[in-house]
Amino acid sequence: MGEKKTKNDKAWEELFQKYNILNEIEKNGFYEILADQIREYREPRLMCKFDHKNNLPDIFEKNNLNILPLSTKSYIIGDFKLFEDIKYDEKQKPQQMSIPAYIESVKPTDLYSEASALHCAYITGMIDDFINEESIFAVSGRMGSGDFHYNVLSSVGTSKQINVSGAQIEIDGGYESHSNFVLIEAKKQKVKNFNIRQLYYPYRVWKGRINKTIKPVFFTISNDVFYFFEFKFEDDNIFNSISLVKQKSYTVNYEKITQQDVDYVVNRATTFVSEPKVPFPQADDFTKVIDLLSYLYERDMTKDDIAEQLDFDKRQSDYYYNSCLYLGLANKYTNEEGTFATLNDKGREIVRLPFRQKRLALAELILQHEIFKEIYDKTVTEGEVSTDYIVSRMKHHKLYNINSESTFKRRASTIRGWVKWIMELPND
Structure with a gap:
């Protein structure tokens, strides 16, 4: 299934078609475009700010193109190497x-x-x-x-x-x-x-x-x-x-997390929440979930906003967005401008905590889901846990809306990643 196009994707495709931009670049090697031309579809400040490769609209990415500002009134599009x-x-x-x-x-x-x-x-x-x-x-x-x-x-x-x-x-x-x-x-x-x-x-x-x-x-x-x-x-x-x-x-300077701190959180995880009816996380790097929570503390964000701000591609923004919902730290709402993620009271309370308390609180939320606690315990006692074993336990717990074998394996990678994050807390 293809990724849903962003507002920038759609606007640039229409601009390229209207002004025959690909043909002009093929003839001249570049195309100069006025801010007023761009403004016919969206504000240039929204259309031309590509701080990371993942921010590039589809038509730029497919044709190996980038854009540079010449003045406040004009830009140049061409095959330029812009990223480090x-x-x-x-x-x-x-x-x-x-x-x-x-x-x-x-x-x-x-x-x-x-x-x-x-x-x-x-x-x-x-x-x-x-x-x-x-x-x-x-x-x-x-x-x-x-x-x-x-x-x-x-x-x-x-x-x-x-x-x-x-x-x-x-x-x-x-x-x-x-x-x-x-x-x-x-x-x-x-x-x-x-x-x-x-x-x-x-x-x-x-x-x-x-x-x-x-x-x-x-x-x-x-x-x-x-x-x-x-x-x-x-x-x-x-x-x-x-x-x-x-x-x-x-x-x-902050108060260090000890192994005793982690053990205390793990031992408290004896009752578990029901699995929420939201997509199971596919977000292997839990530190990026923490980064997203900090952004959401400042303002509500759409999936496009998340992709733009956090150097995610559009699919990744969906995964990390759903991780916040899964942990019960955010909600979503829809208005005429789109669908937004917003931190709830619990999310705001946790983001405001100091370094040590914040991470322990997040570890506790993860371990309230029985599948994560099981894999954590088995990893501690036996070392590396096989993907096949994780998948078998995921199937046992009947996790929400995971249907294919390949999806089970991708989600298993997230379980392994989040468990590793908890285990490494005393080393931070």
């Missing part, structure tokens, strides 16, 4: 930092936006530690790009010159020290890749304005871990000349 992969060094142990004792306005349990996460990173000294120099928070927000040009590579290695004049850029945080100016692009979750434009355009703008070394930094926060990636551009005039300089991760 992010690789997290999971072997790197996060460095613990502390919020100064006199600070009461910033709490690590209240970091529900990129801005609040960056403020926390700044006052705890993470940013200064990362750049090895004291800095001052100097810049944030939207601004004009001025004029500059650069070359961008295609998927086959050809180059196209792009001329920018008065495009809009946005900086999540700019931090100035005696010798450096650090430009940070922030995301509230782990990502697989990012659009280089988010670092390159601010880099070029500020490279032309000040004499200090410009350090482009990509920042993510996930599962209460702060990740920093410093990049550099080997050639200022080549968009794709980006390379990683270093990465480092941090946490704010």
Whole structure:
């Protein structure tokens, strides 16, 4: 069954058809499109913001196309290599930092936006530690790009010159020290890749304005871990000349989870909830469920919103959305704008908890489902549990609306992933 098309998918397909865009690109190698043309279908700010590969509309993905802003009034579409992969060094142990004792306005349990996460990173000294120099928070927000040009590579290695004049850029945080100016692009979750434009355009703008070394930094926060990636551009005039300089991760001091804590939660799981009549989870990475809960704390979201914000494809957004419903932390409602997920009172209460209590509360919710408790116990006593065994127990419990053998096996992977997450809590 094909994935349901998003509003962006439909609007871009109509634009491509109306203006014969694929033929124009075949003839000229690119197509310049006006913001007013895009606005015939949807606002350009909604139609042209592709921060991750998964955000690309179907027609772009199928034809190996991307889009770049030229100004506030025009864009260029072509075969451009715009995304850089992010690789997290999971072997790197996060460095613990502390919020100064006199600070009461910033709490690590209240970091529900990129801005609040960056403020926390700044006052705890993470940013200064990362750049090895004291800095001052100097810049944030939207601004004009001025004029500059650069070359961008295609998927086959050809180059196209792009001329920018008065495009809009946005900086999540700019931090100035005696010798450096650090430009940070922030995301509230782990990502697989990012659009280089988010670092390159601010880099070029500020490279032309000040004499200090410009350090482009990509920042993510996930599962209460702060990740920093410093990049550099080997050639200022080549968009794709980006390379990683270093990465480092941090946490704010918190009470550690012990094995005794986990055992206490496990031993309390003696009565179980009835399996809810919602799709059984297919969301192997439980930390992404936690990330989604943080987003939902800030606002209600459609599946399209979730895909856009959390670097999911459309199918994944459905799976993680259903995981929140399955655990009883969210509800859904439909209005003229679509179907939304919204945190319920229990979800809001859990998201507000400190690090240790939040994770133990989530582990308790998982283990209230008998299939998860069974597989947890068997994994503890016997080690790795076979997929066939997990599937046999799933069938025994008559889980909601799982009908095919292949679906059973995919859902078994989620059970294994969530059990592993609980078992590794004392190592966080």
